[in-house]
Amino acid sequence: MTKMSVALMLAFATSSVYAAQNNAYHHEAEIGFxxxxxxxxxxxxxxxxxxxxxxxxxxKPYELAAFxxxxxxxxxxxxxxxxEDLYNISGEYVFDSKWFLGAGVTQLSTDNAVSDTTTYEIxxxxxxxxxxxxxxxxxxxxxxxxxxxxxxxxxxxxxxxQDIDAITLTYEHFIPLQSTAGVFITGAVGYQNPQxxxxxxxxxxxGPTPTIVEDSKxxxxxxxxxxxxxxxxxxxxxxxxxxxxxxxDVNTDFSSSNIDDSNQSSHSNNITxxxxxxxxxxxxxxxxxxxxxLEHYFENSEYNSDSETNFGVAINARF
Numbered sequence: 001m002t003k004m005s006v007a008l009m010l011a012f013a014t015s016s017v018y019a020a021q022n023n024a025y026h027h028e029a030e031i032g033f034x035x036x037x038x039x040x041x042x043x044x045x046x047x048x049x050x051x052x053x054x055x056x057x058x059x060k061p062y063e064l065a066a067f068x069x070x071x072x073x074x075x076x077x078x079x080x081x082x083x084e085d086l087y088n089i090s091g092e093y094v095f096d097s098k099w100f101l102g103a104g105v106t107q108l109s110t111d112n113a114v115s116d117t118t119t120y121e122i123x124x125x126x127x128x129x130x131x132x133x134x135x136x137x138x139x140x141x142x143x144x145x146x147x148x149x150x151x152x153x154x155x156x157x158x159x160x161x162q163d164i165d166a167i168t169l170t171y172e173h174f175i176p177l178q179s180t181a182g183v184f185i186t187g188a189v190g191y192q193n194p195q196x197x198x199x200x201x202x203x204x205x206x207g208p209t210p211t212i213v214e215d216s217k218x219x220x221x222x223x224x225x226x227x228x229x230x231x232x233x234x235x236x237x238x239x240x241x242x243x244x245x246x247x248x249d250v251n252t253d254f255s256s257s258n259i260d261d262s263n264q265s266s267h268s269n270n271i272t273x274x275x276x277x278x279x280x281x282x283x284x285x286x287x288x289x290x291x292x293x294l295e296h297y298f299e300n301s302e303y304n305s306d307s308e309t310n311f312g313v314a315i316n317a318r319f
């Protein structure tokens with residue numbers, strides 16, 4: 001973090017927001033930009049939430065107001081980068097018993113991709129208390145495409161499929177503190193099973209009998225086990241500093257074949273990512289707020305090491 005960034009954060013942390021009223025709200029809309037030191041040119045994100053029960057945001061971290069609300073909601077999101085567009089709509093219903101059930105659908109469009117990817121998810125869980133939440137999420141997508149045609153003396157057929165199933169168990173807990181607002185801890189474990197298949201057949205048809213000149217089959221299957229821990233210390237209701245840990249163990253089975261040869265292999269890899277962040281939620285008016293974030297991640301796998309710094313800014317409206 002640069003000296004200027006530190007100075008800005010300290011200024012925000014010590015500035016008074018007495019002019020803004022912490023009114024309850026049903027609607028929340030936000031648009032923001034995330035700039036990365038990586039290869040991407042940045043991400044623009046817009047989202048909207050409607051809360052059926054009014055969300056109280058007084059005397060609690062602004063960022064966690066919806067977490068404490070424990071009410072039913074519907075939401076929509078659009079995000080875009082220089083190569084991808086994401087659309088999402090979801091909803092969650094909370095029963096009087098504090099059990100909840102939700103569902104969502106996400107479409108991801110990528111430049112030069114064979115097809116768009118549509119993911120469906122369901123979530124179920126329980127609020128143990130005002131400060132704790134357990135949820136189980138299942139997500140799946142299945143995309144396939146076939147094609148056939150002819151060119152000169154050849155006929156071709158192709159088939160592509162991609163299937164992904166993922167399940168994640170997440171526990172979230174807020175610990176209030178006397179001298180500061182508190183600590184918010186999230187722990188998650190997950191399993192994913194992505195599978196990819198690509199088959200192509202090329203047949204020469206100008207001879208006395210059709211002759212297959214290419215019959216290629218390619219298949220990838222992964223078993224991915226993940227664990228993640230996030231901890232955010234809220235110095236006050238607006239400013240937090242945090243740390244993250246993420247690990248993925250990836251087991252890959254690969255097979256390929258053609259007319260005269262075939263190949264099979266398996267290998268394992270692990271990826272570990274750690275990070276530090278600081279965020280500030282500047283509630284400068286009754287409706288509008290500005291959000292700032294600075295994050296640095298360091299990735300270390302068996303094959304490479306890399307680091308990345310992200311800076312984000314957003315405008316948030318609650319009414």
